[in-house]
């Protein structure tokens with residue numbers, strides 16, 4: 001039996017670490033009855049394509065991240081709301097791996113699209129790389145900030161005081177180089193592999209967001225598995241919760257070291273609580289406008305998650 | 314029979330039988346979906362739509378539109394006059410003018426065929442009158458037009474950049490060095506040919522005439538400045554520069570040269586739309602095909618079977634050049650890039666090769682392949698506009714193909730020729 | 741690259757002439773769509789540049805509009821290209837055939853191509869309906885995603901019909917025809933323009 005697992009990143013990136021470890025564990029626990037084939041980014045099309053492939057049952061597992069997943073399961077966009085997650089990563093790990101709001105509530109929204117939400121994990125803090133030092137919203141004035149074309153992200157960065165700009169992914173590096181844009185945001189391991197630090201001067205940790213990704217499975221496939229296989233997958237999930245948490249921290253820390261080594265003059269800024277509070281306050285209305293835009297049970301989901309993360313307003 | 318062999322046979326048979334090129338590609342995918350892969354065939358359509366959706370591909374119709382406008386207008390003739398006043402008097406001057414004109418027009422156009430049409434039309438009669446053999450003239454025009462693929466903008470580089478996730482801005486700059494190298498090689502050959510065949514020269518032009526030619530062609534020479542400068546200065550992304558060049562083409566031909574009327578623009582846009590569809594349906598079909606071979610993990614098998622995993626980087630570059638060259642001998646260059654790039658990119662990354670260098674080499678191979686028998690879109694274009702039989706059109710090509718392959722070898726061993734400019738600008 | 745080369749006289753007779761007039765109308769609509777889509781693409785992209793450089797903001801639906809237009813151009817354009825006999829094909833083998841054999845080959849090619857296109861059209865209806873069920877919205881404009889691909893089944897079907905007409909023209913009229921309007925004359929080299 002062959003299971004196909006497609007993810008959205010390059011070999012060696014966080015999602016690939018997860019998929020490879022998933023492969024190893026599943027093959028080990030089934031004594032090789034199941035082999036897992038991992039497809040990396042671009043092999044089967046775009047992020048949207050691999051989610052569609054999963055709903056169609058062509059692949060059994062795939063990564064789907066809020067950025068584009070919002071077009072399939074709109075409620076998932078709550079993870080784009082700034083300062084929803086805790087500043088304490090132990091809390092984040094706990095909630096993302098076992099939250100009832102996610103695995104019972106949100107999970108239903110996935111099922112209605114033919115997807116089984118298998119797991120959710122953070123890939124690291126979303127870090128700003130900028131050409132200008134920014135420690136408070138007013139310093140974002142006139143900064144052309146590249147974001148993905150998602151209304152919630154656009155509104156968020158507008159509320160922070162920046163000028164959000166849409167630019168295709170492939171043009172971000174040269175865009176920064178030539179100042180078509182002044183800033184972009186991504187997890188640090190990604191910034192390192194895409195070499196964005198080469199063309200910016202500041203790495204700013206503002207604590208506004210973790211890059212959270214989900215692993216989804218085809219719902220019918222998952223339901224059709226034997227109880228034994230389902231138990232095996234649950235076991236694999238809980239082992240991977242610990243594995244990926246450490247793996248992503250290690251990957252991001254190592255990436256930051258490599259960046260500092262490659263470009264010693266880069267300035268790494270971690271905003272203090274007071275500075276973060278200013279950005280949090282500026283973006284306080286984003287949750288409400290998302291609720292208004294998406295509707296459904298977004299309001300309850302957002303409220304419940306804030307409670308679980310301990311980030312109520 | 315295994316999937317790989319089956320779809321290869323289906324593709325080749327339908328191709329040789331003369332089916333429209335979208336048919337062999339999609340038929341191979343249909344066969345794969347029906348008999349080998351238990352997947353809903355709607356995925357086939359999804360991949361087709363995905364293939365034409367990347368935002369950067371918008372540059373292709375925009376550059377075609379700009380090229381269509383200037384092809385209809387006076388740009389080509391003014392560039393030819395300019396080249397003529399400077400190099401016309403040397404031995405083989407008209408032939409060198411042709412090579413130089415094709416290179417300059419290549420900086421306006423992203424397609425080699427547009428260059429064959431725009432430059433070949435006016436230049437071939439002039440060369441015949443000056444005493445050049447027709448086979449030499451046609452071979453020169455076809456092959457010098459290849460330089461258009463290397464000099465930015467380049468449709469091939471856009472597609473490679475999109476599929477291979479490589480910066481299009483860097484690829485554009487990397488094409489300039491090799492483009493000039495080939496221009497120099499061709500020019501040297503033109504001089505040699507003219508000497509051996511005793512082609513008479515024309516008198517040297519005065520500086521006054523040269524000045525006048527510069528003034529006349531001035532706005533047209535601004536094209537490459539606009540394209541390279543706009544990207545380099547950060548005003549526009551490589552995708553946007555294509556649309557900006559449409560505006561520039563309109564300013565040039567409609568407002569300055571007054572050679573195209575406002576009312577003609579919509580008709581030109583219609584023809585651009587038609588050509589775009591003909592190309593993009595192949596992009597869509599090629600993407601579907603490339604999905605099939607990725608899904609079935611054929612690249613891994615092929616690379617394993619060839620023993621390329623972890624191979625020496627020169628060996629990998631050689632394999633890439635040969636694969637693209639052979640592919641382009643038979644199939645449309647855009648399709649070859651779409652299908653072969655995903656196969657080789659993982660190898661390129663593992664070997665630590667510079668993807669920009671690989672992209673330049675691929676573009677060069679694709680350009681060579683477009684002019685190489687048996688099948689080549691430049692050859693077909695030449696047959697169509699010159700109305701000469703196939704054999705005569707290709708008879709003079711061997712020396713040029715030899716020089717182009719030599720340029721590829723030089724590029725492998727002296728990559729700085731390509732990487733010098735992007736390194737200076739972007740790294 | 742003139743399309744008038746080798747244009748066959750309009751087919752006469754009741755059904756054919758009605759078909760011809762219907763198709764003429766469709767051709768006009770398709771050509772207008774093609775031209776305006778390309779123009780809007782250029783205006784949209786340039787406007788986005790001007791907004792960014794001049795007003796520090798960007799048009800957020802710019803990318804989405806361009807994607808929609810390129811899908812429209814592709815699937816509208818393939819039928820017009822079929823009508824004009826402009827699809828790229830490798831004709832080296834068929835060029836070597838005698839008139840009778842090349843006519844038969846052309847009938848096989850056009851019918852085979854039409855069959856494949858109808859099959860693809862059928863698949864694309866499946867794709868569109870799965871998108872309708874999924875309720876997906878586009879990220880920027882928040883319009884149903886299936887709107888952007890509605891043209892796909894339409895374009896594939898109309899193109900398939902063009903190839904059926906081409907086959908019929910080859911069967912009922914003398915000579916070899918690339919489409920019901922365009923005869924395969926000197927060579928089909930006109931079809932290799934990019």
Ligand code: NA
Pocket residue numbers: 418419420421422423424460461462463464465466467
């Ligand atoms: Na060019």
Ligand code: NA
Pocket residue numbers: 641642643681682683684685686687688689690
């Ligand atoms: Na060729």
